[in-house]
Amino acid sequence: AQKVTQAQTEISVVEKEDVTLDCVYETRDTTYYLFWYKQPPSGELVFLIRRNSFDEQNEISGRYSWNFQKSTSSFNFTITASQVVDSAVYFCALRNSGYALNFGKGTSLLVTP
Amino acid sequence: EAGVAQSPRYKIIEKRQSVAFWCNPISGHATLYWYQQILGQGPKLLIQFQNNGVVDDSQLPKDRFSAERLKGVDSTLKIQPAKLEDSAVYLCASSRLTGKNTEAFFGQGTRLTVV
Numbered sequence: 001a002q003k004v005t006q007a008q009t010e011i012s013v014v015e016k017e018d019v020t021l022d023c024v025y026e027t028r029d030t031t032y033y034l035f036w037y038k039q040p041p042s043g044e045l046v047f048l049i050r051r052n053s054f055d056e057q058n059e060i061s062g063r064y065s066w067n068f069q070k071s072t073s074s075f076n077f078t079i080t081a082s083q084v085v086d087s088a089v090y091f092c093a094l095r096n097s098g099y100a101l102n103f104g105k106g107t108s109l110l111v112t113p
Numbered sequence: 114e115a116g117v118a119q120s121p122r123y124k125i126i127e128k129r130q131s132v133a134f135w136c137n138p139i140s141g142h143a144t145l146y147w148y149q150q151i152l153g154q155g156p157k158l159l160i161q162f163q164n165n166g167v168v169d170d171s172q173l174p175k176d177r178f179s180a181e182r183l184k185g186v187d188s189t190l191k192i193q194p195a196k197l198e199d200s201a202v203y204l205c206a207s208s209r210l211t212g213k214n215t216e217a218f219f220g221q222g223t224r225l226t227v228v
Contacts, residue, residue: 042221102155
């Protein structure tokens with residue numbers, strides 16, 4: 001069975017703070033793919049990043065960074081110097097042997113001025 | 114490049130009525146997905162098409178839900194008859210390829226309320 005756990009339901013930070021969103025996954029497959037999506041109030045899911053199970057390199061894109069650790073089955077997402085526009089629900093997702101993206105329940109991030 | 118288009122944005126119906134949602138994927142995207150997102154949860158895949166063929170419909174409640182993708186472009190998702198528990202946002206997504214490492218691009222969704 002495969003499962004994605006986002007233990008943080010809601011996070012509230014003040015602008016310019018750093019924030020890390022946790023994602024823990026379960027899968028028996030050796031080949032799998034991890035994704036992060038952002039869902040702003042408008043409703044559409046915006047793709048942020050994709051990682052395959054053979055690539056444990058961390059990635060940085062502007063204020064966003066991702067830490068993939070197979071040893072702890074985690075794929076955490078950090079926003080540096082958060083901004084009000086970062087307020088959204090963030091989803092971590094896993095795809096392995098099937099085609100479906102299995103999403104976590106999401107973490108709602110609120111950044112206040 | 115235009116994104117995934119969905120209509121209507123909102124729909125309110127009474128239980129036991131029928132409803133249909135429409136999706137137009139990104140031009141050139143062969144793969145189309147329908148997801149159901151219940152409030153407070155992550156999206157759940159209902160059905161995936163590759164061109165006009167079904168790839169995965171294992172989580173589609175086939176007794177009441179149906180979907181088609183005629184001509185391999187637009188798609189419609191229908192619920193008949195609707196139940197209260199069908200209240201959710203129905204998201205359509207598309208991707209250029211079918212591969213498991215391919216990201217999907219989502220529309221804004223249709224918010225269905227069944228009363």
